[in-house]
Each structure stands twice: as C-alpha cells, then as structure tokens.
Amino acid sequence: MNIAYKYRIYPNKDQIVLIEKTFGCCRKVWNLMLGDKISYYEKTGKQLLTTPAKYKRDYPFLKEADSLALANVQLNLERACDNFFRDRKIGFPRYKSKKHPKKSYTTNMVNGNIVLDFENKTIKLPKLGHIKAVYHRFPDNEWKVKSVTVSRNAINQYYVSVLFEYEASIDPVKADQNSIVLGLDYKSDGLYTDSEGYCAGMPHYYLKAQKKSARQQRKLSKKVLHSNNWYKQQYKVNKTAIKVSRQRRDFLHKQSKKIANSYDFVSVEDIDMKALSQSLKLGKATMDNGYGMFINMLSYKLEAKGGRLIRVDRFFPSTQLCSNCGKIKKIPLSQRVYSCGCGIFIDRDYNSAINITHEGKRLLLS
C-alpha cells in the first residue's frame, strides 16, 4: 500500500533557484520529447522512444537538474502517449506552458538519496541537499520512502509530497446478513444525505471563503490586465483559492474519517461528476463540493480497515423507488418529499439513501 504525506518546506535562495531550474528543465524536456514524438508520428505513424539524455548535448543546462526528475518526465510522457496510441481520439498530450502557476517535479528514492530528518527538521533531496521542513505528522517506522514530489503553488509556497510504501496485512471484514451498510445520496448543494437521515453540508466557513473567492474574481476582472493592481489582485485571488481548496480537503478528510470509523461498508451511487454538472447545468456548485474527492478518501479509508466502498450502478433508480414497498414512481426534481400509496411520507434524499443502502447490501452479499 502507498500513502502520501505533504509537508511545507522552506528552501533557501540557492535552493529556490535550483528548484525553479528543475521545474524549467522538466518542462523543456517534456516539450522537446513531445515535439520529436509528434513529428516522428506524422512521418511514420509510430511512437518514437526517446530519453532526456539525448537532449543534454544541445541543452547543457539540463545536466544541472536532478536526472531522476527528468526520467519521471519521460515516464509520464510515455504513459500519456500510450493512451493516445490506444485511442487516437484522445489526441497527443499538450505542451507545457511556462505560465502555468503551479509547478512540480518528482524524484525517486535511490540508494538513500532522500533523507527525512525529523530531529533537525530537514529533508535531504538530490542536488538540493538539506531543506528546512515542517513535519506535522510522522510516518510509521516500517514505511519506506518511494518518491518525493516537490511543488510550488500560485503564491510561491513550496511543498514536498512524500510517497511512502508499506506492507499491509489487512483481513477483510466478512459480510453477512447482519452487516450494516451505510447509504449515501449525493447532494449538489451540500455533500450527502445518509440512510440514517443525516444531511452533511459544507461548513459555513468554507461557504464564506468561497463567496470571498468569487468576489475577488469579479474585482480582478475589472482591473487592467497585467497592471500592477491586476497582479496584486491576482495574488489575493490565488491565496483565497488555495485556502478554499485546503479547507475543503480538510473537511472532506474529517467527514470520510468519521464514516470510516463507524462503518465497514458504505454504499454510494457511481455518478459521473462531469456528466452530471454538464447535463444538469448545476455548474460550479457540483464540481466544487469535492464529492469525487470525498468518495476516493472514503474508499481508501474503508479499505485500510478491511471494509469496502460499494458502488451502485448509476442507472439504479434510487430517487424513484419507494424505500418502503419497492414501487417505482417518477417524481420531479422540485418535489422534496417522496410519498407513496403504502403510506410513506419521507424526504426525497433520505428515501434515495435508503434505496442505495438496500442495493449496496444486495451487491455486498451477491
């Protein structure tokens, strides 16, 4: 199993220069290799295999960068091109732009070249040496470092995401008739309603920060592009956006942890978030509550304790079924209450969540 911990780092001036150079070299190598691959494909219809080393003579500055980082660029590019050769509709991957505000590169653990020093609060990375790091959480002793991704966000803060590998010996929880399955119904304006009737919404502080973000965006659009004030405002916009996404991630971690602590089996509708936001024209609210991210977090937290996330088919009629008698009845989106001839009178999302539970349990035992 793999797990990643992200730590803030404080590189000194020289280290910043080198990190930035490495970002640039990775972009350069990506674009050079991609360009050659595309022209080779246009001539022969085949994939060109090429390595970063081939470009070091013409671009000697590439030698300054961590060669493992460049090797990872090659791997990523090959993976993206393999997708293209499998399905031409996907198209070639894109060239990387210098203007992209987020930068990163990944290096690997080889012969102890990466050292996390918790006592001296540093991390040693290839070419960079020891960088000041803030360790707010610690890996278990038997975890092994696999790779480190160095990144810079839009407001010039640097981070390392350390990927650890560990041997997992988890006994799967046995499912039987008495197993409890929690059902979750996706809510576009909140997060979910569960089969116990609990509605989880995004917290107030998050909604407030989101509003602030929208306000700052509007202000930015009124400034003269690339003027001093525009840059100042752009910085504010980036800062709030980072805060909003951090708050969302923390909140989703807490919510998924809470559920995984209490349940072994959770059933969800397997919804296609992109299609949903497009077809229902729910726009931003749908994309921004991070439901997809939440489901991923929940899935690995359940698996880590031997439980399971059960995905119910997206065409399962969870909103139309009566959770009491099983009759099917179409109800319009505006109708918040589900009522049925059998006497049930229930919140529509709660009704869906119960249906998702029943279907989840059926799948679990089948």
Ligand SMILES: [Zn+2]
């Ligand atoms: Zn009924």
